[in-house]
Amino acid sequence: MFKRSPSLTEQVKAHLKERIINAEFGVGRIPSEMHLAEELNVSRNTIRDALGRLEMEGVIFRRQGAGTFVNEANLLVKTRLEEIVPYSTLIEEQGYRPTVELIGVEKKSVSSDLIEKFDSDPADSMLVIQKLFRANDQPVIFTHTIIPTHLIKQTYTTADLLKPTYNFLPNFCGETLAYFLTDIVPLIATDALTEKLGLPATPTPLLSFEEMGYNQDNQLVAKAASYFRDDLLRLRLIRRPGG
Amino acid sequence: MFKRSPSLTEQVKAHLKERIINAEFGVGRIPSEMHLAEELNVSRNTIRDALGRLEMEGVIFRRQGAGTFVNEANLLVKTRLEEIVPYSTLIEEQGYRPTVELIGVEKKSVSSDLIEKFDSDPADSMLVIQKLFRANDQPVIFTHTIIPTHLIKQTYTTADLLKPTYNFLPNFCGETLAYFLTDIVPLIATDALTEKLGLPATPTPLLSFEEMGYNQDNQLVAKAASYFRDDLLRLRLIRRPGG
DNA sequence: CAGTGGTCTAGACCACGGG
DNA sequence: CCGTGGTCTAGACCACTGG
Numbered sequence: 028m029f030k031r032s033p034s035l036t037e038q039v040k041a042h043l044k045e046r047i048i049n050a051e052f053g054v055g056r057i058p059s060e061m062h063l064a065e066e067l068n069v070s071r072n073t074i075r076d077a078l079g080r081l082e083m084e085g086v087i088f089r090r091q092g093a094g095t096f097v098n099e100a101n102l103l104v105k106t107r108l109e110e111i112v113p114y115s116t117l118i119e120e121q122g123y124r125p126t127v128e129l130i131g132v133e134k135k136s137v138s139s140d141l142i143e144k145f146d147s148d149p150a151d152s153m154l155v156i157q158k159l160f161r162a163n164d165q166p167v168i169f170t171h172t173i174i175p176t177h178l179i180k181q182t183y184t185t186a187d188l189l190k191p192t193y194n195f196l197p198n199f200c201g202e203t204l205a206y207f208l209t210d211i212v213p214l215i216a217t218d219a220l221t222e223k224l225g226l227p228a229t230p231t232p233l234l235s236f237e238e239m240g241y242n243q244d245n246q247l248v249a250k251a252a253s254y255f256r257d258d259l260l261r262l263r264l265i266r267r268p269g270g
Numbered sequence: 271m272f273k274r275s276p277s278l279t280e281q282v283k284a285h286l287k288e289r290i291i292n293a294e295f296g297v298g299r300i301p302s303e304m305h306l307a308e309e310l311n312v313s314r315n316t317i318r319d320a321l322g323r324l325e326m327e328g329v330i331f332r333r334q335g336a337g338t339f340v341n342e343a344n345l346l347v348k349t350r351l352e353e354i355v356p357y358s359t360l361i362e363e364q365g366y367r368p369t370v371e372l373i374g375v376e377k378k379s380v381s382s383d384l385i386e387k388f389d390s391d392p393a394d395s396m397l398v399i400q401k402l403f404r405a406n407d408q409p410v411i412f413t414h415t416i417i418p419t420h421l422i423k424q425t426y427t428t429a430d431l432l433k434p435t436y437n438f439l440p441n442f443c444g445e446t447l448a449y450f451l452t453d454i455v456p457l458i459a460t461d462a463l464t465e466k467l468g469l470p471a472t473p474t475p476l477l478s479f480e481e482m483g484y485n486q487d488n489q490l491v492a493k494a495a496s497y498f499r500d501d502l503l504r505l506r507l508i509r510r511p512g513g
Numbered sequence: 514c515a516g517t518g519g520t521c522t523a524g525a526c527c528a529c530g531g532g
Numbered sequence: 533c534c535g536t537g538g539t540c541t542a543g544a545c546c547a548c549t550g551g
């Protein structure tokens with residue numbers, strides 16, 4: 028029934044998620060963990076792991092003694108901030124047709140404290156990439172990404188720069204992006220941003236992400252700033268009681 | 271060594287977290303899962319569960335074949351948005367002395383579409399609570415919370431209204447708050463907010479949370495809006511690759 | 514009371530990393 | 533090669549829900 032890779036848990040999760048989305052269980056209770064374990068011929072622990080991940084995603088919820096239930100309301104929540112998702116996917120999930128344009132690329136030297144954060148040689152330059160994302164041809168996200176040039180080990184084309192940082196780093200730098208540390212900052216659009224995002228002349232509030240990307244060894248490998256038009260994109264989060 | 275409740279995993283997690291924060295293992299590798307299991311006299315699975323939660327929190331990171339390591343850089347990250355945390359705790363974690371003031375309470379009727387979302391009777395009124403949080407006596411967060419009065423089953427004092435919604439609901443409404451669905455919205459401070467938060471007269475960008483609180487049965491039990499001064503509080507998030 | 518999810522155990526095999 | 537974390541199993545007992 029299932030292969031060896033990806034993990035059984037991951038396959039079971041995907042399998043159950045599909046059945047849930049297809050409303051195979053209706054909107055109510057889904058079969059018990061014991062029954063699912065028998066049906067899929069895996070151990071109950073594997074089922075529990077898979078259900079646990081689906082619960083984290085808000086697809087289901089569980090009640091001790093009662094059962095596991097489809098979380099109908101939350102099937103509508105598309106955007107989950109705590110996961111790194113390509114901006115084009117985010118735009119698509121909110122119902123628009125995404126496009127990306129490369130606004131600028133340059134290699135330049137930067138301030139010494141930034142060099143230090145990157146644990147770079149003072150002589151190093153940085154690759155600065157500016158991109159504009161559109162939703163149905165309307166500008167919605169402007170991004171500004173900095174990657175130390177010494178990390179780049181393969182030649183790249185202009186098209187490669189349009190890829191999400193999360194994909195660019197492993198392909199051209201041999202670095203994995205383990206996580207982003209993201210500061211969420213509100214601001215009033217500057218003149219430059221007003222022009223790039225095609226905003227009205229009146230002062231407009233914008234949401235921005237200031238992100239530091241780290242690899243598995245906790246070394247800074249990318250720094251990014253993103254500016255969102257919040258009238259078109261909604262940034263949404265599920266917040267749960269802390270453990 | 272350990273008691274029955276809270277769960278073994280939770281106790282092991284707290285135990286290990288303390289030892290890590292006390293730098294008992296230095297900044298490098300911590301003992302292997304097998305060794306920890308022997309030392310604490312629990313199964314390896316329990317150790318793994320606990321380590322898994324610490325990894326989610328960014329306290330440690332793991333590398334197959336290599337070991338489990340203290341995540342030195344991230345011990346500094348205090349605020350984790352994806353968890354519901356009392357605002358006074360959030361303020362405290364960022365190094366300030368928190369205080370709360372009740373700005374206003376009233377019962378009033380609200381628009382019919384809001385009534386509908388709450389699945390309430392049209393005759394129902396809503397309890398509207400407005401609070402101001404200060405950090406070292408400087409206003410930093412203004413909150414506006416709506417709870418349907420029909421949910422309230424116990425009499426409460428003014429002091430009770432200062433409690434976080436997360437605590438008020440179970441104590442006085444017999445409802446658990448299972449999760450918040452939070453929209454993150456940037457805005458320019460209105461005159462009212464400028465006054466309440468003691469902002470300068472110039473247009474100031476603010477971060478706001480628009481939150482819908484649901485119980486275990488996915489029924490809306492609270493609605494809240496929060497406005498943050500971002501110059502004093504930083505809202506930070508760890509974003510990881512999606513699974 | 515039976516059935517559910519919540520927790521924990523002991524043991525097994527695998528994939529990967531570093532010496 | 534050995535030790536690490538990653539995955540999976542089978543079985544057990546508990547706490548809770550609901551009829």
